[in-house]
Amino acid sequence: MVQPKLFDTIVLGAGWSGAVAARDLAAKGHSVLVLEARDRIGGRAKTWSRGDVKIDVGCSWIHGYKEGNPTRTIAKELGVTAHLPKPAEGVIYGPEGPLSSTAASALRASLSSAQASLKTPHPAPPPSASLASALFSSTSPLFTSSTPKPSSDVQNTSPANPDAVPTDSAPAPPKDLAESFARTLEIGLGLKLEQASLKWAGWESATSFAGSDAAPEGGYEALVKKAFGPVEIKLGEEVVSVKYADGAVQVTTVSGETYRGKTVVCTIPLGVLKQLPEEFFFPSLPPARKETIQGTHVGVLEKLLLHYPKAWWPNADTVGSYTFLPTSSTPNENSSLAEIFSGSSLVCANFAGPSLPNSTPTLLTYLSETPARLLLAHPPEQVAKAYHEFLIKRFKPTSTPPEPTEYALTDWHKDKYAYGATTTPSIVSEDGERSPLDFKELSRPLWDGRLGFAGEHTEMDHRGSVAGAVVSGQREGERVARLLNRLADE
């Protein structure tokens, strides 16, 4: 029987990490094949597109654009412009309507002080302590007035960074509003504050790319497609087993095709690794790796997009984002759609605003774990309809607004090739302490280095981001190239 062609490297997955590993290896002259389960390139880079309107419903921002994020360099090499958003006003809606700018400043300042006070606390709290336990304690700076700090050049009010918190000075805000506003942190974290480990709070802030954010023109999906260059990619090829024998790795896909590589780089997301059958890898993964895969957390973050014929919401041309604080109690499985929206802290980016070029009458709302899980139990068209009605209740327009002409609701949480948005910071766990070292463990190659792992979940310093995926792809590209050179010399 004729053996299939032996590739230098087979990359599993055509997201950001796969793109970077594949293009770097191909650029060094190695033969590379990419196998992707979906019928499109990009993974968690996905752009909603209608004509010229392009809005990212997966990753959207190059975080730390001016602070060294390597995605900027890739975009530049490929001739793709990225836009730093113009500062724009951010409006916070309390239960009674929009807050005054003084009241909004008080909320932002108190949350900012509370966050600053919780960064890598010393002495280290017990692993059972959560971010919520400190943030909502009676002595928390969340409930006291705060001192001025320099503000960043990107305000929380732009669609670029709706969950970031600029800082300024203000008196103490009402406790219930401060708590509700703090819940917006759950959007970026991908989990409830009660689940996030206090011990590791802010641990990444020293290493991750942060400060300025920029949006790639045309969306992230087009950029990652370009990043692959001429590398051979087979779409619709879900990998079902990876076996190492006789100095080669054999990869079998759901269609029954078998491919052979001297090496393999696996970028399958952590959420998917958790679900793989025991026999997927042969020899099977070591016990420590299996334990880390199960113990490391994948978070929930979804986006709900409503596109209108015209922007009907207040000050659409000046506002960057609207934050809605709850008017009712925390929702649960028995809550109606209206109650899920009214009981949640929501951040809604206004694409009709001045922040980015190509303004469009579109609102994009970020859903944290609690509303996301509850909403995903309903048909998306009902969710979109209920959200439109919620917006009317909160914005109180003086005339009947137009109905949305388009909507989109992501389901990264149930997507079988993602099973979640991204890894989260280390969690409070009953089954032994979790720490950022988990991300290191997930990165370690196996099988004499023939099986490598890349993906955002494998980068201790940049987990949960495109930067993490890119850095991991670079890391594995370099490591595998060294290994291939050594094998060639043997």
Ligand SMILES: Cc1cc2nc3c(=O)[nH]c(=O)nc-3n(C[C@H](O)[C@H](O)[C@H](O)COP(=O)(O)OP(=O)(O)OC[C@H]3O[C@@H](n4cnc5c(N)ncnc54)[C@H](O)[C@@H]3O)c2cc1C
């Ligand atoms: C809603 C949302 C918003 C985000 N916002 C930002 C942001 O603004 N900025 C930022 O930096 N990051 C953001 N992120 C995170 C960022 O999108 C990810 O960290 C990054 O895209 C992950 O890239 P990756 O290559 O590790 O994984 P992926 O992009 O998931 O790529 C893995 C690939 O493997 C494929 N695959 C899975 N199983 C198999 C199989 N069995 N066989 C073959 N292929 C398989 C998948 O289909 C996928 O294409 C966001 C994520 C989400 C979900």
